[in-house]
Amino acid sequence: MTDPRTSVSLRGTCFGYEAHSDVSFRFLRDGVGEPLEVTFHSEEGPVPGERLVVEWKQRPDKAFHGRVYQNDKGRYRLWTSDAGWFLVDPRQRTIAIPEHADALRREVRLWTTPMLLLMVGRGDLPLHASAVEVDGGAVLFGGPSQFGKTTLAAAFHTAGFRVLAEDVTCVQVGRDTEVIPGPALLRVRHDVADRFPTSSVVDVGEDHERRFLALSKESRGNCDPLPLKGVMLLKSDASGIRLERREGARAISDFWALAFRLPGNEERERVFHRITDLADRVPVWDLVRPLDVDYLQPTVERVVEKVREL
Known part of the structure; x- marks a missing residue:
């Protein structure tokens, strides 16, 4: 209720x-x-x-x-x-x-x-990544802290796309490769929070690092799994926006760094099989762009264009 x-x-x-x-x-x-x-x-x-x-x-x-x-x-x-x-x-x-x-x-x-x-107990692959919905499928943005995962997800939200996750993304690698949406929340840094319109979010509080924005009911949707269309590995470069295709094997080390796992050989083996399957099944790109809010909208447009080419 x-x-x-x-x-x-x-x-x-x-x-x-x-x-x-x-x-x-x-x-x-x-x-x-x-x-x-x-x-x-x-x-x-x-x-x-x-x-x-x-x-x-x-x-x-x-x-x-x-x-x-x-x-x-x-x-x-x-x-x-x-x-x-x-x-x-x-x-x-x-x-x-x-x-x-x-x-x-x-x-x-x-x-x-x-x-x-x-998620680990269920056999999922949780990744340090944000995710958005584009044309009925999920696009994932992975990278270390301070590389703009949440900010980019907020830019997609502003452009009318549904945010599925803003920091932790739940990937299921089984017969299909799918993303299960997480909390309807954006935790946006104070220095960029005012750049996003508040008509479809509710500012519910803050801490010393970030503002907490609850997504509007209309933009949340449900938790039904969505097919994973592609993974963007976030890189920074002041010279412009580029999307560079990664061969599957070259993405494994990045996925390993993004994956949450518990200690133990059995758990490491489970996660390794999940990320190698993920690298084989889903297209992966390096998304290279300046870490500048003025490049957010052009970045959204480039990503959407690339995904719609698939």
């Missing part, structure tokens, strides 16, 4: 999961999916029997840092610097969120980092 006065949902979808909860959410899409129970908790951690499996260290260019612990039953305890502790059980499809954390930052974090653990 949805409260029309606040545009807050108690039910909706994200990355193919349908949230069942008494908690109110701002960034869900329409449709149905695998049931995901979201509840409150007040635990801290870690506790005996949990081992550290992933750690994100704070960097000069990125304030976020966090740690993931796992117990012998496969349950995760995740600590994030901006929202506290989350308890994630992929087998039971449950996430417990910190009861006393800031509601906005908690939800922004919920639909990113904890969902990575559910």
Whole structure:
């Protein structure tokens, strides 16, 4: 159900999961999916029997840092610097969120980092990338932090294209290669946020790095998978916009750098098979362009033109 006065949902979808909860959410899409129970908790951690499996260290260019612990039953305890502790059980499809954390930052974090653990448990390939819909298919933009993934997705939104993901993209590589839409959210840097019209987004808050923009209900759509039409690997160059085709094998190292994975030989093998299949099946380009907001619209036009040639 949805409260029309606040545009807050108690039910909706994200990355193919349908949230069942008494908690109110701002960034869900329409449709149905695998049931995901979201509840409150007040635990801290870690506790005996949990081992550290992933750690994100704070960097000069990125304030976020966090740690993931796992117990012998496969349950995760995740600590994030901006929202506290989350308890994630992929087998039971449950996430417990910190009861006393800031509601906005908690939800922004919920639909990113904890969902990575559910995606891995489902056998998906989560990539550090944004994605948009062009003519019924998904186009993915991959690159490291500060390379404009979210800004480019926002430019596509301004041009009338649906944003599927802005930082983490869920790719399923099976009989088909598809993208499952994530949260209806754009986290845009303060220095470029004012360049985008607000008619189809709602400014719901900010932190010291970014503004949080909720996509309008009309532009969200549902979480049905879309065929992946192509991958653009973001590069920067002051001389102009170029699209340079990558041979599949030459994209594997880039995909490996973009892929989230847990430690262990079995997990590394799983991810490697996924990215080699992805490189074989989907066209890949280097998207070279200046990191300048004045080049955003021409970049959108070049990408759309290239995708429509396929």
